[in-house]
Amino acid sequence: MTPPAHSRHDSATTFWWAPGAMVLRLMLVAVVAVGLAGSVSAWLVTRASGQEALRRIVGQQNDEVEVLARLLASKIEQSQKLLGTVATGITPAMLDSPSSLEWLLQQGLPAARFFDSIQVARPDGELSMNLRHGRVEKADNLDPAERDYLRRTLADGKPLVSEPIAGHTSEARVMFTMPLHREDGGVLGVVAGAIRLQSQGLLPPSMALPARDDSRLIVFTRDGTILAHSEPTRIMGQVRDEPGLAQVFTAWQRRAQPVVNGAVTQVLPAHIVSMAGMPLPQWLVARVSDSQAQLAPVRGAQHDAWWAAAAALLLIALAATLGMAWLAQPLAQLRHRAPQLLQADPDPLGPWPRAPGEVDALVEVFRGLERQRAQQQARQLALGTQFQAILDNAPVGIVITRSGRLEVLSRQACHMLGYSAEALQGRPARMLYASDADYADMGRRVRDEFASHRAFDGDVCFMRKDGGPVWARVQGRSLGGGDVEAGTVWILEDMTAAREALRQQGWAALHDPLTLLANRAAFEQRLQQMLAQQAARVHEGADCGVVLFLDLDHFTVVNDVAGHDAGDDVLRHVARMIDVQVRQVGWAARLGGDEFAVVLPGCTLARGQAVAEQLRAALQAWEPSYQGRSFTLGASIGLVVLDARLSTVAEVLHAADMACYAAKRAGRNQVVVHSAEPFASANGVL
Template identity: 65%
Template sequence: MTPLERAQAQMDAPGWLLPGPLVLRLMLAALLAVAVSGGLSAWLASRASEREAVRRLVDQQTEEVEVMARLLASKIEQSQKVLRTVAEGITPQMLSSPSSLHWLLQQGLPAVQFFDSMQVARQDGELRVNLHSGRLEDAANLDPAERDALRRTLSDGKPLVSELVGARTTGARVVFTMPLRREEGPVLGVVAGALKLHSQGLLPPSMTSPARDDSRLIVFTRDGTILAHPDAQRILGSVRDEPGLGPVYAQWLQQAQPVAGRGTTVVQPAHIVSMAGMPLPQWLVARVTDSSAMLAPLEGAQRKVWWLAAAVMGASMALLAVFTLWMAQPLARLCQSALQLAQGGRTDSIVWPRATGEVGVLVQVFEGQVQHSAHEREQRAQLEGQFQAILDNASVGIVITRQGLLEVVGRQACQMLGYGARELQGRPARILYASDEDYARLGARVQAEFVAHGAFDGDVCFMHKDGSPVWARVQGRGIQAHDIEGGTVWILEDMTAAREAQQQQDWGATHDPLTQLCNREAFVQRMAVLLAERSSRAHTSALAAMDAAETEGDGVMLFLDLDHFTVVNDVAGHDAGDDVLRHVARLLESQVRQIGWAARLGGDEFAVVLPGCSLARGRALAEQLRAAVQTWEPSYQGRSFTLGVSIGLVALDASLQDVPSLLNAADMACYDAKRAGRNRVETRHARDASVTSSGRMALGPV
């Protein structure tokens, strides 16, 4: 009995099917997966919660030390402002009058009471006042460090915040100095104020309390002297002896980091250390936290989570085993039905099991896929027929290439090149060219065009199957924009006859060699013929002719002048400018060749003639041309350029009897567009053509 017959017999047999080895292996794998995933999830959750707790502690500590550093910096700044107030109250005459200076410092300025001691010295260094706790003392009792701070301020003429003065805890203090001067004049003297280290103006004892066993807030100087500590015995000690903080401080010194800046936090195995500094004076604030003590509550919670996870995993594994056995029955029948479908059985003879839940969904999916596949095959056949009809009936050759291979070739392209309908399918594109050099040269040209314009538009010489040359105008665009590697669609128009005409001697006399458009002389000749034909059919009155031009459509002429074209020439060079002119000429020709013709009048000026076109349609086409030039952004030498075009539109009515007057009217309309802001379309009627070209020149260059 074959496996399919055995499966069919099992499906027809009543009762449950015995689970096979595959189901048992899947059950074992699922149980192991539950155990591993549960354990891994619990471990990841534990680690994630620990990292989140550390992250929050780090953010909290970093913010705390930053705030404390800013607070201390503001205290220093406030002390300097108070001292500046005292300095502003001291006049130059007081420096020569000790009695008035004594009175001012003892009674006249309340701001003096902010400091524990104050000194005033003249420019020559003579100490005029030495005030300690409101009492005058002899100048000889002044501490050398305080005297040095006064001298430095007299010398530099700048305010100063000294390092820590005094070796004992009770006498430690910080000295602030402020130069005395008259506006921006020379320094006349100096005033100094000292604050005790643990005064309310600097580091009050309440700042580091209450003390916690698991965390310490410490303030210390750049050289490692402790200024504030929860343990009073550690004040004026070395920060290098602090557990956790000592190594971080040593590393900070080794890296020579600046004192001021944002807070930084270092996570160690046993401590979390956060530091922030302030520039004046060069002090640092640190918070040292015992990480094990902080994370102890989290570890207890994690143990509970582990026990809960183990219980959940055990229950889940038991339920999974039971449900796997139960689910094996419809799943086995589904697998057998799917096997029958895969072996090519008739879809109408397959009996899908009726079930709910996931198996029921899979049954619906299988049935839906069967219907969808049949529908897709029908749609694909229709699309292939439609696509083939387009390829067979298109008036131009259509070719699709990818990675150098001809994926799709239309009937017109095959006929143009002399091949049968299937001869080019899947062949290398190289066979369409006379030599490897021609193929490589065209590839480089296509690549450059796609880089500059995002598309290709040009004449290409192919090789006919019989070896003769075939010239075609080729337009190529990526199936996906600007992605030539993802496939390219090519439109081919046979230009062999036109190319042969170009070889004639008289063709070069009437066409511009750069853009292949009619030149100015040919334009004048063709327009003269057109105007003569229009004149012979003119109406009896000029008014009737004007009405016909507005309604019935005698034709229009567009005068186009590129905006900002000189920028391309100046920045990217004349070769890029020539490429722009060629591309604009191609754009004009492709847009109007069904209803008119284009010419290059010279420089960056073009003309478009639309015989039989109404004025409204001419305006719409002019706007279309303007928008096409504006949206095109060529790229040369790695730089993109934005161009515009100013267009003047003139109706070909009976009032315009000669080409010069027509050109003048169109030129003046273009000038109106330039004067109105460029990159726009302006219309002039024959009755408005009274403004002459001399009038334009009188207004200056455009």
């Protein structure tokens, strides 16, 4: 093949050092790869640094609320211990002596001055002492909530820490109770002490300092009442109104989890929320931080790092591109030199480029390709000559079509159709039919046959070049696994003379109109003639042939499921299969229904068994398909050897029918040989 005339000019004027399209694409890939690798690495580092910063913030905030929860818990515990000290100093006699109690609580026990108010109650719930800010008050001035906690302690005999008791925020207080026990363990009274929430002994205002716009410290009860807050106005408010904390608190309440020691932190889209519990007072401490503000310094550093990484990546990509361009110079020379392989004249551009590695290997490949091209051209010429010789000498017509066009035709096919090979090759197959209707009808037949049998086998009428009809027995096989459009090979056998015989008088009376095989009358007539002609040989002890009796297995299933049209199609196809198998050694007939007979004149028993087994295997392997369903057929075959014992057609048919019946009884789809003894199969077993 010679390249276009301008190719050589282009090769001479193209810069030899200019990289080709592949090298340019490789450079682009390298630049993109460097960019992607750098971007992914920078993203991973940025993500890792952000996660590490967030982890540190979470850890620090988690530790902070846990330490604060422990501190507050220790204050509660210390308050209880002080109240226990007060309870230890109260004797049973003092419960009935208010003056003794007053002196003990005001002067005798310094621990009592830790509480803002102290109450002492007898077992019946009546107050013995109500001391508030160092002054004795009437029992009626006791808050109902405080009285309720006193009664609960008397009933349960256990110390309590109350929920916040408040009217006004500044008066909010927590009450501690401690039962007074007799020597026998019974409860003889209760002592209670109250401390204001906003006091140094419990929750001083300085606890939430220093105040920050991006973070809030909150202490609240189990039911969500705020006890301490960075904003004093929020004290005694509800946690459900706190941004960020409300979502975490609601989820915690929904799970109905108990207040336990330890801290947990949740990272929300806009907040970082840490919570720690204090089991004894059933309080919780929370730190709510603005995640965006907390991570702002880290993101600023990440932004600067991104710009520095982008500049570094740009320099690396530029250096990689220049390096690849320099390394690709020998390959560019090879690309510039390679088109000379297609030229027959001497090389005008000098020798092949040399470079260790891939370029030298490619040069050797190009030189080898030059030698192989010449060898392949010689082989293709020889194969083409052999293939054409096969086509020219084939006794039948051979045609290969693809996508409705004639690609290859043998000499016999061209002679049959009256055309030259040049007149048909590449032309539409439609030109071989008399009309569009005939061509469309043939297309439907081919599609139906391929759908049902994966092949085509039938008689087709073509139109010769001179306009006359030519009948051919056509067998088609797909070159693409059943796809007709992928290519089909057709074998054509001229049947014009045989079709002409169809129109002669008497033919219809001796042939089956569905399968075109000999009918029962013709079978009996020909068989009787053969028996009479060979009577002398039979009397001499020589076999004069074999008769096969075939009965299809499961044929009624096709009729019942797919209909009688499908059944007729099966009978036609079976008749063609039998005719193809035996036409060189005998002849076949349809006796009626799904029963067929085959006569093999001069055939031995062994040869007859082989032919019968071939027929049985071919029918078993064929799986027709109708209405989207595949069917499996078979054949029970009775074999009869024509000898001196069988002199009439009736005797032959009876013996063959009995052998076929034995095959049915033995399980179907097998060959049984008739003998004078009880029926035996081909291998001697019923």
